[in-house]
Amino acid sequence: MNHFLFIAKKGVWIIAVLMSAYHLYAGAFGVPEAMMHRSIHLIFTLVLIFLVGMTSGEKQSKGKIGLHLLLLLLTLLSLGYVFLNYDYIVTRYPYVHPVSTWDFTMGMILTLILLEASRRMLGWALPLTAIGFLLYAIFGNYLPGLLRHTGFSLDTIIDQLYLTTEGIFGIPMGVSATYVILFVIFGAFLEQSGTGQFFMDFATSLVGGAKGGPGKISCVSSSLFGTISGSAVANVMVDGWLTIPLMKRTGFKHDFAAAVEATASTGGQIMPPVMGAAAFVIAEYTGISYINICKHALIPAFLYYVALFMAIHFEALRTGLLGVPKNERPRLKSVVVTRGHLFIPLVVIIYFMLAGYTPMYACIFATISVVLVALVRSETRMGLIKILEALEFGAKNMLPVAAACACAGIVVGVINLTGLGLKFTSLILFIAGDSLAPALVFTMIAGIILGMGLPTTAAYIVQAALLIPALIKLGVPVIAAHLFVFYFAIISAITPPVAMAVYAAAGISGSNLWKTGMAAMKIGATGFVVPFMFVYGPSLLLIGSPASIITTILSASVGVILLSAGLMGWLFKEATLLERGMLIAGAICLIKPDLYTDAVGVMLLVIVIILQKYWHRS
Numbered sequence: 075m076n077h078f079l080f081i082a083k084k085g086v087w088i089i090a091v092l093m094s095a096y097h098l099y100a101g102a103f104g105v106p107e108a109m110m111h112r113s114i115h116l117i118f119t120l121v122l123i124f125l126v127g128m129t130s131g132e133k134q135s136k137g138k139i140g141l142h143l144l145l146l147l148l149t150l151l152s153l154g155y156v157f158l159n160y161d162y163i164v165t166r167y168p169y170v171h172p173v174s175t176w177d178f179t180m181g182m183i184l185t186l187i188l189l190e191a192s193r194r195m196l197g198w199a200l201p202l203t204a205i206g207f208l209l210y211a212i213f214g215n216y217l218p219g220l221l222r223h224t225g226f227s228l229d230t231i232i233d234q235l236y237l238t239t240e241g242i243f244g245i246p247m248g249v250s251a252t253y254v255i256l257f258v259i260f261g262a263f264l265e266q267s268g269t270g271q272f273f274m275d276f277a278t279s280l281v282g283g284a285k286g287g288p289g290k291i292s293c294v295s296s297s298l299f300g301t302i303s304g305s306a307v308a309n310v311m312v313d314g315w316l317t318i319p320l321m322k323r324t325g326f327k328h329d330f331a332a333a334v335e336a337t338a339s340t341g342g343q344i345m346p347p348v349m350g351a352a353a354f355v356i357a358e359y360t361g362i363s364y365i366n367i368c369k370h371a372l373i374p375a376f377l378y379y380v381a382l383f384m385a386i387h388f389e390a391l392r393t394g395l396l397g398v399p400k401n402e403r404p405r406l407k408s409v410v411v412t413r414g415h416l417f418i419p420l421v422v423i424i425y426f427m428l429a430g431y432t433p434m435y436a437c438i439f440a441t442i443s444v445v446l447v448a449l450v451r452s453e454t455r456m457g458l459i460k461i462l463e464a465l466e467f468g469a470k471n472m473l474p475v476a477a478a479c480a481c482a483g484i485v486v487g488v489i490n491l492t493g494l495g496l497k498f499t500s501l502i503l504f505i506a507g508d509s510l511a512p513a514l515v516f517t518m519i520a521g522i523i524l525g526m527g528l529p530t531t532a533a534y535i536v537q538a539a540l541l542i543p544a545l546i547k548l549g550v551p552v553i554a555a556h557l558f559v560f561y562f563a564i565i566s567a568i569t570p571p572v573a574m575a576v577y578a579a580a581g582i583s584g585s586n587l588w589k590t591g592m593a594a595m596k597i598g599a600t601g602f603v604v605p606f607m608f609v610y611g612p613s614l615l616l617i618g619s620p621a622s623i624i625t626t627i628l629s630a631s632v633g634v635i636l637l638s639a640g641l642m643g644w645l646f647k648e649a650t651l652l653e654r655g656m657l658i659a660g661a662i663c664l665i666k667p668d669l670y671t672d673a674v675g676v677m678l679l680v681i682v683i684i685l686q687k688y689w690h691r692s
Contacts, residue, residue, distance in 0.1 A: 078139070083129045086122065090469035091462055093118040094262075097255045098441070101434040105252060109156070109164055112243040115251035117153040119476040121146060122469060123191045145187065152184035168238045173229040181236030182228075185484065188242065192481035195474045200481050200528050203536070207488040214492060220501055223492045234491045241487030245358050246479035246535050253354040253364070254475055256437040259468030261348070263444040264419065266464040268454050272413045273298040274316060278398060279406035286390025287397030288324050289334045292317040293383045296338035297345050297375075306530075306567040306575040308471075309339030314582045322583065325395045332583035333568075333593035336575040337382055340567045340598065343530060344375045347424050350564065351475050352534040354433070356556045359538055365427040370553050370615040373627055374561070374604045377614075377665075381600035381634035388642035389597075413454060419444045475531060482532040489539040502544035510548045514606060517541045518562050525566025533563035551612050558605045565601045568594035596641050600634045603665060611667030626667045629675070633664030636679060646686045653682050 105111045128142035156163060189201040215225030235241035277294035281287055296309050314335045321331035343350030346368035357364045422443040426436035448454040489495050506513035520541060524533040537559045545555040567575035570591035580590045608614035613626040639645045640657030660678030663671040
C-alpha cells in the first residue's frame with residue numbers, strides 16, 4: 075500500500091509538471107481547437123484533484139483509495155470519450171442529432187464527477203448551486219409565472235453541457251485554460267524566486283517605521299502580493315502569518331489586526347497588472363482587452379488602498395500605535411540593491427501588454443524573465459529543481475480555479491438553455507421600476523450573497539449571465555456594469571456572516587469572527603462606495619476628458635481619506651460625532667464626480683478643520 079501511494083505521489087508531481095508545461099507550450103505556439111484544448115485542461119485538472127485526494131493525509135484506507143481510483147477511471151472514460159469521438163462531437167448539430175446512449179452516459183458521468191471535484195476543492199456552495207440550476211432545467215416547466223420554461227429532457231441538458239462549448243466546455247473553462255493558468259504559473263515562478271519575501275521586506279523597509287507601521291506593511295505587501303496569488307485567502311495565509319503577529323506585538327487589537335490583513339489581501343484581486351481570475355473572464359465577455367480592463371480598474375484599486383492605508387494611519391494616531399523597531403527593519407537601500415531586480419518581471423508583463431501583445435505572450439515572456447532575472451543573485455537563483463517546483467505548484471494552485479470554472483459552466487449552460495438570463499433581466503427591471511439606484515442595490519446584495527458561498531470567478535460568471543444585462547439596459551456603460559459586479563463578488567470576502575478572508579485572518583489572530591468582520595467592513599468601506607460612484611461617474615474608470623479624469627482622481631482621493639477619517643474618528647485629533655458625520659458626508663460628496671458636490675465636500679472639510687484646529691473644546 076505504501077509503495078502504491080509513493081508511486082501515486084510521483085504521479086502527482088509528473089502530471090502537475092506536464093500540465094504546466096503543456097499550457098506554456100500552447101500559450102507560446104498556439105492552442106488547439108477550443109473543445110480539444112478545454113478537454114485537455116479539464117482532464118489534467120480532474121486527474122490531479124483525485125490523485126492529490128488519494129495521496130493527502132497520513133493514512134488512506136483501501137476503501138478510500140478504491141474510491142479515488144474509481145473517480146480517476148470515470149474521469150478518463152468520460153473525457154477520453156471526447157478525444158476518441160472528437161470529429162463526431164465537433165461536426166454534429168446540437169439538439170438536431172440525437173444524443174446516443176454513450177453520449178448520455180458519459181455526459182452524466184462527467185457532470186457528476188465535476189460536482190464532486192468542485193466539492194472537494196471549494197466546499198458545498200458551488201456544486202449545490204449547480205445542482206439547483208440543473209433542477210430548474212428539469213422541473214422549471216412546473217414553475218409559475220416568469221420563471222416557467224417549456225421543459226427540457228435530460229438528453230437536451232446533457233447535449234448542452236457535454237457536447238457543445240456552451241456548457242462545461244464554455245467560456246469560463248476557455249478562460250481558465252487559455253489565460254488564467256499562465257498567470258498562476260507566473261505567480262508560482264515569482265514565489266519560487268523569493269519575490270513574495272522581497273515584497274514583504276520592501277514594504278517593511280518602506281513603511282514599517284511609521285506609526286502603525288505593521289498595518290501599513292500589510293497594506294503595501296498585500297497589494298503587491300496580489301500579483302502572485304489573485305486570491306484573498308491565499309494572500310492572508312501567506313502574508314498574515316508575519317503581519318498579524320507583528321501588528322499585535324506593536325499594540326494593534328487582535329480583531330483590528332486581522333481585519334487589516336483580510337481587507338488588504340482582498341484588494342489584491344482588484345490590483346493591476348495581475349488581477350483575480352474573473353478579470354480575464356470580463357475581458358472575454360466584454361471583448362475589451364485585458365490591459366484595458368486593468369486600466370479601467372486602476373483608480374478604484376488605488377482609492378481602495380489609499381483608504382485602507384489612511385484608516386490604519388488614523389487608528390494609529392488615535393490609539394498611539396508604534397512602528398516596527400529600527401533593529402527589526404531591513405534597510406530600504408539594502409533590499410532594493412540586493413533584490414530590487416525582482417521587480418523586473420512585473421515591468422516586463424506591463425510592457426508587453428502595453429505594446430499590444432496578448433496576455434498569453436506577455437505572461438510567457440514575464441515568466442521567462444523571472445528565471446533570467448533571478449540569475450543575478452545567488453539567493454534568488456532558480457535551478458532546475460526550483461523551476462520544476464514552480465511548474466508543479468502552478469498546476470496545483472490552479473486546481474480550485476479550474477474546478478470553479480468547470481462547475482460554473484454547468485450554471486451558464488443551464489442559463490443559456492432556459493433563457494433564464496433574459497427572464498432575470500426582465501424581473502430586475504420590473505422590481506427596479508426602470509430606476510438605476512434600486513437595480514444597483516439589488517445587484518450589490520446579490521453579488522455579496524453569491525460571493526459569500528462561491529469563489530469570486532464563479533460568483534461573477536453567474537451574475538454576468540443574470541444581472542449585468544439589466545444594468546446595461548438601464549444605461550450603465552458595459553465596463554462599469556461588469557466591474558460593479560466584479561467588485562462586490564470580491565468584497566464579499568470581508569462581508570459577514572460568510573467572509574472567507576476574515577475567517578482566515580481571524581484564525582491566525584485568534585480574534586472574534588464578528589468583531590473582525592465588522593472592523594474589516596469599516597476599514598474597507600471604500601470598496602462598498604466606489605463601485606456606485608464609477609457607475610454614476612465613469613471618469614473614475616478613466617473614461618472621459620483628461621481634465622475631468624484628473625479632477626475626479628484628486629477629489630476622490632481626498633474623499634476616501636475623509637471617509638477613513640470619519641469612520642476611524644480622527645483627523646488632526648479625535649473627532650466628535652458631528653465632525654465624523656461631516657467628514658463622511660464630505661467624503662461621499664467628493665467621491666461623487668460633480669463640481670457642485672465637490673464644492674460641498676470641500677466646504678464640509680474646511681468646517682471640520684476649523685473646528686479641530688481653532689475651536690477650543692474643553
